[in-house]
Amino acid sequence: MKKTFGGLLVFATMIAVLFGMLQVLNWIPSAVQEGAFRKYPSIxxxxxxxxxxxxxxxxxxxxxxxxxxxxxxxxxxxYAAVLTEFSKSDDRNETILVITQTARAHPPLALKIQLTEVRETVQYPFKGRVAVLEVGVCRREEQCSRMAWDEGDFRLSLIMRSSPVELVRIAESIVAQHPGR
Amino acid sequence: MTNLSAIFNSWPGMYLVQSFLHSLIAAFIVDTALIAWRIESPVMRQRFRLMVLVLPIVSYPLYQFLSPERGSALFRLDALFDIGRWLNLELWGVVPVGVLFLLFLAFTAVIFVVQEMLPIAHHTLTPGGSSLDTTDPEPESRVTRALESLPGGKPEIFILDDEEYIMFSSTGKKPAVYLSGRLVEALTFEELRAAVAHEIGHIDRSRRPLMVVVFLLRILMFYNPIILMEFRRIVQEEEKICDDVAAELTGNRAALASALRKFYFADAGEQQHPLPNTPRLRDRIEEYSHSILIESRITRLEEPPAPAMKGSLAFIIVLVTIFSINYYLV
Structure with missing residues (x-):
C-alpha cells in the first residue's frame, strides 16, 4: 500500500509537469508568430x-x-478567419448564432452549432448574391438554419438556432452594411 | 497552404494528427507510471503499453461521438494543447511545420512497409521459403533429454543443418522448436533446456493470439512513429515474458542468461553484422538497440525475480488519466 501511494505521488507530480509543459507548448506558437487563432475583446x-x-x-x-x-x-x-458567437438573450450559456468569415478557398472554421440533419437546401438569391440556405435540426431536435455565400475575398457563413426567416434578415443586414463589396 | 488547411481540417486529417498526439501523451504517461510504481513484471508492463497502442486508435472518434462540440474552433481555443497552432507555424515564413509533420508520418509509413511488411510479403511469396533442411534429434541426444525433462506439453523439435546460431519456434496445429546443430553443440545441457523452455513459452503464448491482434492494430497505425516504437517495446516485453516462462519451467534463471550470452555475444566476432563494421547507420542502430535489449534480458535473469505485483489500481489510474488528458488535446 505504501508503494502504491508513493507511486501515486510521483505519478501525480509528473502529470502536473506534463500539464505545465503542454501549456507552455501551446503558448509558444502565438509568442513567436503573429496571427494565430485567439480571442479578441471586440471587433x-x-x-x-x-x-x-x-x-x-x-x-x-x-x-x-x-x-x-x-x-x-x-x-x-x-488564413484569415473571424468567428463571432452570440448567446441567447435569456441564457448567456447557450449559443444561438454563429457568424464566420473565412478567406475564400479555405475550409470554414468548425463551429459549436452544427446541423445534425439537413432537411432542405435551396439556392437563395438576395441583394445580388446567391446564398446556399439550409434548414434542418441541431442536437436535441431543435430547428436550425445555415446560410453561406461569397462576399468579397471571404466566404460568410451564418448558423442559427431558429427558423430561416430571422437568419435571412440578419444576412441582408450584413450586406446592407457593406454595399458594393 | 490551401491544401494543407483542407487536410488538417478534414476528418481523416484530424484523426491522423490527434492519434499521433494522443499516442505521444499516452506513451509519456505510461512510461511515467512504470517508473513511478516501479512496475517490473513484463506481463504488467506489456498490459500498460497496450494502452498506448489501443487508445489512440479509438480516442478521436470516441471523443467526437461523446462530445461533437470538441471539434469546434472554440474548443480548440480553450484546449490544453492545440497541435494546429504548431502545424500552422511557418518556419522562416516559408515552410509550414505541418508539411514537415506530414513528411515525418510518411517517412514512418515507409519504414513500416520496408521493415515490417516487405519481409512478411517476401516470406509468404518466396516459393519453398518454408521448407527447411532439418533432422530429428537422436532419442538419447541432449536435445531430446532437454525436451523430455521439461514439464507440460511437448512440441516437436528439429535440428537445422546450419553453421549459424539459430533457434526459433513455429506455432499452429503442430508447433515445433528449431535449433541449429551449431547452437546445440555450443550450449550445455542446462542452457539447452532453458532455451527450449523459452521457445515453449512462445508456443504456449501463441495459443492466446494477443500478439496477432496487437500486430493488426499496429498496422492500422502504420504512419504513427510512437506506435512503431511502442509495438517494438511490446514485442520486447513478450521476450521477457517467455524468459520468465522458461525460468519457471526449468527453475534455473542463470542457465537461460548464460544461453542468451552465448547465443548473442560469445560468438560476436562471427555474427553477420558486428557493430563497428556494419556499414549502414540504420543497421548499426538496430544492432545496438538489439544488444541493449539482450543485455537487459540477461541482467534481469541474473537478478532475483521481482516480487509479484497486481497493479490493477495503477492501471485504472493511468487509463483514466490518459483518457481525461487526451480529451483536451486537439
Missing part, C-alpha cells in the same frame, strides 16, 4: 491587430440574440 481589436478588412457584422439582431457577442476570435494564419 475593433480584430481590425486593429490583424488588419482584416472588412470584418462583416450584422446591423440587425433579433430579440432572441444578446448583444455584444459572447465570443470574438480571429486569425490570419494559416
Amino acid at each position: 475593433d481589436d480584430v481590425r486593429a491587430h490583424l488588419k482584416i478588412d472588412p470584418v462583416y457584422t450584422p446591423a440587425y439582431y433579433p430579440r432572441s440574440v444578446q448583444w455584444p457577442p459572447a465570443l470574438i476570435a480571429a486569425q490570419t494564419r494559416p
Whole structure:
C-alpha cells in the first residue's frame, strides 16, 4: 500500500509537469508568430491587430440574440478567419448564432452549432448574391438554419438556432452594411 | 497552404494528427507510471503499453461521438494543447511545420512497409521459403533429454543443418522448436533446456493470439512513429515474458542468461553484422538497440525475480488519466 501511494505521488507530480509543459507548448506558437487563432475583446481589436478588412457584422439582431457577442476570435494564419458567437438573450450559456468569415478557398472554421440533419437546401438569391440556405435540426431536435455565400475575398457563413426567416434578415443586414463589396 | 488547411481540417486529417498526439501523451504517461510504481513484471508492463497502442486508435472518434462540440474552433481555443497552432507555424515564413509533420508520418509509413511488411510479403511469396533442411534429434541426444525433462506439453523439435546460431519456434496445429546443430553443440545441457523452455513459452503464448491482434492494430497505425516504437517495446516485453516462462519451467534463471550470452555475444566476432563494421547507420542502430535489449534480458535473469505485483489500481489510474488528458488535446 505504501508503494502504491508513493507511486501515486510521483505519478501525480509528473502529470502536473506534463500539464505545465503542454501549456507552455501551446503558448509558444502565438509568442513567436503573429496571427494565430485567439480571442479578441471586440471587433475593433480584430481590425486593429490583424488588419482584416472588412470584418462583416450584422446591423440587425433579433430579440432572441444578446448583444455584444459572447465570443470574438480571429486569425490570419494559416488564413484569415473571424468567428463571432452570440448567446441567447435569456441564457448567456447557450449559443444561438454563429457568424464566420473565412478567406475564400479555405475550409470554414468548425463551429459549436452544427446541423445534425439537413432537411432542405435551396439556392437563395438576395441583394445580388446567391446564398446556399439550409434548414434542418441541431442536437436535441431543435430547428436550425445555415446560410453561406461569397462576399468579397471571404466566404460568410451564418448558423442559427431558429427558423430561416430571422437568419435571412440578419444576412441582408450584413450586406446592407457593406454595399458594393 | 490551401491544401494543407483542407487536410488538417478534414476528418481523416484530424484523426491522423490527434492519434499521433494522443499516442505521444499516452506513451509519456505510461512510461511515467512504470517508473513511478516501479512496475517490473513484463506481463504488467506489456498490459500498460497496450494502452498506448489501443487508445489512440479509438480516442478521436470516441471523443467526437461523446462530445461533437470538441471539434469546434472554440474548443480548440480553450484546449490544453492545440497541435494546429504548431502545424500552422511557418518556419522562416516559408515552410509550414505541418508539411514537415506530414513528411515525418510518411517517412514512418515507409519504414513500416520496408521493415515490417516487405519481409512478411517476401516470406509468404518466396516459393519453398518454408521448407527447411532439418533432422530429428537422436532419442538419447541432449536435445531430446532437454525436451523430455521439461514439464507440460511437448512440441516437436528439429535440428537445422546450419553453421549459424539459430533457434526459433513455429506455432499452429503442430508447433515445433528449431535449433541449429551449431547452437546445440555450443550450449550445455542446462542452457539447452532453458532455451527450449523459452521457445515453449512462445508456443504456449501463441495459443492466446494477443500478439496477432496487437500486430493488426499496429498496422492500422502504420504512419504513427510512437506506435512503431511502442509495438517494438511490446514485442520486447513478450521476450521477457517467455524468459520468465522458461525460468519457471526449468527453475534455473542463470542457465537461460548464460544461453542468451552465448547465443548473442560469445560468438560476436562471427555474427553477420558486428557493430563497428556494419556499414549502414540504420543497421548499426538496430544492432545496438538489439544488444541493449539482450543485455537487459540477461541482467534481469541474473537478478532475483521481482516480487509479484497486481497493479490493477495503477492501471485504472493511468487509463483514466490518459483518457481525461487526451480529451483536451486537439
